[in-house]
Amino acid sequence: MSLDVSLRHDLGALHLDVDFTAPRGVTVLFGRSGAGKSTIVNAVAGLLRPRDGRIQLEDHLLLDTGSGVNLPPHRRGVGYVFQEGRLFPHLTVRQNLAYGRWFATQRKARADYDRIVEILGLGDLLTRRPGDLSGGEKQRVAIGRALLAEPQLLLADEPLAALDEARKGEILPYFEALRDEIAIPILYVTHSAAEVARLATTVIALQDGRVARQGPAIEVLGDPMVTPAGARAAGAVLEAVVSRHHIDGLTELDAGGVPLFLPRLTRAPGARLRVRIAAHEVMLATSRPQGISALNILPGTIEAMRAGTGPGMMVSLMTPAGPVLARVTRRSAASLGLTRGADCFAIVKSIAIAPEDVGGQITQPGPSQS
Amino acid sequence: MTALSPEEWQAVALSLRVALWATSVSLPIGIFVAYGLARWEFPGRQLINGLVHLPLILPPVVTGYLLLISFGPTTPVGQWLGQFGIVFAFRWTGAALAAGVMAFPLMVRAIRLSVEAVDPKLEEAAATLGASRLWVFLTITLPLILPGILAGAVLAFAKAMGEFGATITFVSNIPGQTQTLPSAIYAFLQIPGGETAALRLVVISIAVAMGALILSEVLSRRIAKRVAGK
Numbered sequence: 001m002s003l004d005v006s007l008r009h010d011l012g013a014l015h016l017d018v019d020f021t022a023p024r025g026v027t028v029l030f031g032r033s034g035a036g037k038s039t040i041v042n043a044v045a046g047l048l049r050p051r052d053g054r055i056q057l058e059d060h061l062l063l064d065t066g067s068g069v070n071l072p073p074h075r076r077g078v079g080y081v082f083q084e085g086r087l088f089p090h091l092t093v094r095q096n097l098a099y100g101r102w103f104a105t106q107r108k109a110r111a112d113y114d115r116i117v118e119i120l121g122l123g124d125l126l127t128r129r130p131g132d133l134s135g136g137e138k139q140r141v142a143i144g145r146a147l148l149a150e151p152q153l154l155l156a157d158e159p160l161a162a163l164d165e166a167r168k169g170e171i172l173p174y175f176e177a178l179r180d181e182i183a184i185p186i187l188y189v190t191h192s193a194a195e196v197a198r199l200a201t202t203v204i205a206l207q208d209g210r211v212a213r214q215g216p217a218i219e220v221l222g223d224p225m226v227t228p229a230g231a232r233a234a235g236a237v238l239e240a241v242v243s244r245h246h247i248d249g250l251t252e253l254d255a256g257g258v259p260l261f262l263p264r265l266t267r268a269p270g271a272r273l274r275v276r277i278a279a280h281e282v283m284l285a286t287s288r289p290q291g292i293s294a295l296n297i298l299p300g301t302i303e304a305m306r307a308g309t310g311p312g313m314m315v316s317l318m319t320p321a322g323p324v325l326a327r328v329t330r331r332s333a334a335s336l337g338l339t340r341g342a343d344c345f346a347i348v349k350s351i352a353i354a355p356e357d358v359g360g361q362i363t364q365p366g367p368s369q370s
Numbered sequence: 371m372t373a374l375s376p377e378e379w380q381a382v383a384l385s386l387r388v389a390l391w392a393t394s395v396s397l398p399i400g401i402f403v404a405y406g407l408a409r410w411e412f413p414g415r416q417l418i419n420g421l422v423h424l425p426l427i428l429p430p431v432v433t434g435y436l437l438l439i440s441f442g443p444t445t446p447v448g449q450w451l452g453q454f455g456i457v458f459a460f461r462w463t464g465a466a467l468a469a470g471v472m473a474f475p476l477m478v479r480a481i482r483l484s485v486e487a488v489d490p491k492l493e494e495a496a497a498t499l500g501a502s503r504l505w506v507f508l509t510i511t512l513p514l515i516l517p518g519i520l521a522g523a524v525l526a527f528a529k530a531m532g533e534f535g536a537t538i539t540f541v542s543n544i545p546g547q548t549q550t551l552p553s554a555i556y557a558f559l560q561i562p563g564g565e566t567a568a569l570r571l572v573v574i575s576i577a578v579a580m581g582a583l584i585l586s587e588v589l590s591r592r593i594a595k596r597v598a599g600k
Contacts, residue, residue: 047494073497074505086495090513099509103500149499 003027003057003153003185007043009050014039016050016209025201026179026186028217032230035206037189041155044187045080046073057153074103079151083158085138087130093141094126100149113148119177120144136167140174147182154178154186160195168195169356175199176360193233197221197276198359221276222323224306224314231308235278235357236316236325242271250295250350255321261295261350265358276357279314282326283347286336296348298324302340305333317346378567380546381554382574388462388550389530392470393477393523400474400526401519404481405511409490426475430535437468437540464541465548469530477526480590484518485511517592524589528582532575551575 003022010016016036020027029037042048044055046062049070055063057078062071079100087096101113117123120140130138139159146154156175160168172195179186179199188199196203200217205226213226220226222236240255245264253260253273260275267273288297300319307313313333315326324346338344374382406412407419425433441458442448448459458464488511496506534552541548543557555571558564 045498047498072502073494074500074502076498077500078498080495080498082491082495084491086489086491088492088496088510099496099501100499103505145499 001058001152001183001185003044003055003187005040005044005053005055007040007050007053007055009039009043009048009053011036011039014209016040018204018206018209018211020204020211020214022185022187022204023202024183024185026175026188026199027202027204028196028200029187029189029204029206030191030196030200031206031212032191036209037191037206038157040206041080041157041187041189044076044153045078045155046071046076060152077150077152079146079149079154081139081142081146081154081156081159083161085130085135085142085162087133087138087141087145089130091130092126093122093128093130093133096130096141096145097122097126097148100145104148104150116144116147119181120174134167135163136170139163139167139171143171143174143178147178151184153184154182156186156188158189158191160190160192165356172198172356173360180360191233193235193278194276194354194356197235197237197357198274218322222316222325224304224316224325227314231312231314231327232280234280234314234325234327235276236323238275238277238321238324240273240275240321242267242269242273244269255298256319258298258319258321259296260321262353262358263350263355265355267360271360274359275353276359277324277348277353278357279325279327281348281352282324284315284317284326284328284332284336284338285345285347286338286342288345289347292347294347294349296350298346298348300324300344300346302338302342302344305338305340317344319346374570375567377545378554378571381549381551381571384462384465384546384549385531385551388466388469389527391463391466392473392530393527395466396470396474396477396526397519397523400477400522401481404478404522405485405507407478408482408485422478423475425472425536430472430533431539433471434468434536434539437464437471437536441467441540458541460541460544460548462541462547465533465537465550466530468536468540469533469550470526472533472536473526473529476529477522480522480525480586481515481518484515484521484590487518488514517589521586521589524582524586528579528586531578531582 001024006019008017014034014036016039018040029040031037039048043050043053052065053063061069062076063069088099120143122140122144125133125137125141160171163171176199190196203217203220204214205212205220213220213223218237227234238255240253240260242265243252243254245251249264250261251265253262298319298321300317303316303318305313305315307330311329312327313330315328315338317324317326326346403422407415439445440447443459458467493506493510496510501509532552537550538553543549543553549557551571555568558568
């Protein structure tokens with residue numbers, strides 16, 4: 001299953017011109033507000049008719065302005081989780097969940113319904129009405145409702161943006177579980193770096209209506225040339241395995257042979273994780289520092305450098321754990337004599353790695369299944 | 371107060387029949403027009419809106435006269451309808467037509483407000499879940515505007531019960547045929563000693579009007595609750 005999108009559309013100041021492919025797994029459309037993310041998902045859902053474009057889901061043509069094909073939303077087989085949930089207020093949770101199922105062409109087995117209700121923890125909510133639910137509960141119901149319509153593709157437009165931090169932390173693991181358990185592609189819109197780092201298998205970085213870069217999440221997020229949500233939100237993602245928990249409250253990870261120390265995690269040893277390292281939390285040193293409190297020191301080679309318009313500079317370092325982004329001042333870069341190909345050390349405080357930047361196991365995009 | 375005379379009963383029964391028919395026949399049209407005015411952009415939208423509201427603004431006599439020259443027995447429309455056995459002139463059906471036309475703006479206004487209160491985003495969400503436009507309307511829009519529809523119907527019913535000017539102009543004041551409650555009150559007031567009978571009918575009119583207003587108020591209050599999902 002994969003989704004091919006090619007769109008051109010004008011909407012106010014936005015001139016959208018994108019071509020991309022979303023394979024199995026979570027493809028995140030990442031960029032600032034106004035970059036065209038929502039316009040793209042609305043066009044895929046059929047809620048917006050683009051000036052010019054072609055959208056194909058596996059061998060199912062959804063839109064082709066060239067030959068005049070434009071399937072209405074209800075015939076696209078595309079599930080949509082909206083930012084505001086959009087639950088039907090006059091129906092109970094159970095009826096909301098049943099809504100899409102009722103229109104689905106082939107009713108799936110009861111076991112499937114039970115599984116989705118269980119993954120999303122909806123069992124206790126079934127008899128309640130949307131007006132009595134918390135924001136997080138509403139979003140879980142909205143996700144379940146979209147999935148039970150048996151979509152061939154799931155769209156999610158900033159599904160966590162309307163929630164507070166605690167609720168976000170409550171929903172993110174459900175999306176991680178979906179990514180790893182359901183076979184359909186998920187197209188996920190966000191401007192949150194933490195969500196990208198935790199969920200994305202593929203990242204489409206959008207800038208002013210164009211695709212600035214697309215590819216596997218680790219590569220795109222580690223590229224200093226692409227900071228779609230701004231330099232402040234930049235940060236590379238490392239994949240690591242939990243080695244052991246120390247009695248002083250730290251958890252030791254193994255990232256490509258380099259030990260990483262993080263504040264205590266609840267995962268058992270052997271669990272595979274993703275860790276986002278915010279670029280502004282990384283210090284660089286030209287020699288291995290001695291007598292320093294920071295616990296994480298990653299040796300590496302400078303791959304690329306990009307100066308911004310301000311005093312900052314984005315440096316990417318290839319380490320055994322993967323690419324690491326560091327945001328330093330141009331003055332420091334000059335005084336240290338940083339250049340491409342130079343060896344140096346990235347230093348990260350354990351405490352600087354926030355719990356919301358650590359995500360669960362990820363499955364690599366496998367061969368597409370049909 | 372003494373019991374109603376057969377003549378007075380006749381007027382009350384006729385009014386009820388006229389108002390029921392006027393309301394039930396115009397309701398589907400009213401829902402369609404209200405939905406269209408609230409949701410569709412089309413050329414001539416303002417014209418339709420104006421036409422719908424015209425009976426509210428025109429003197430009822432003018433509306434009645436317009437009905438007479440459109441649906442009278444000698445007009446082309448009247449003769450064409452006559453071939454199918456539909457005759458409006460000087461029949462209770464004409465009273466129902468006049469009442470329906472006069473009540474239509476009130477009905478459309480109430481329903482239109484409730485359609486505008488429904489978030490189109492919910493209808494979009496239903497479409498992404500596989501519902502065609504008709505199903506979206508039947509399963510999402512219609513249940514959410516039901517309180518507005520009921521409120522509009524109640525208002526229209528009350529208006530139809532009390533319609534006088536257009537009715538008397540269009541179909542005259544024939545006891546047992548076109549003499550509705552207000553026409554009967556008017557007729558009783560024209561004859562000496564008819565005040566008591568008129569008063570009894572006035573009390574009935576007030577009761578029906580008040581009942582309808584209160585019912586409509588209660589129903590419209592439920593709109594907010596329903597849309598909030600409580």
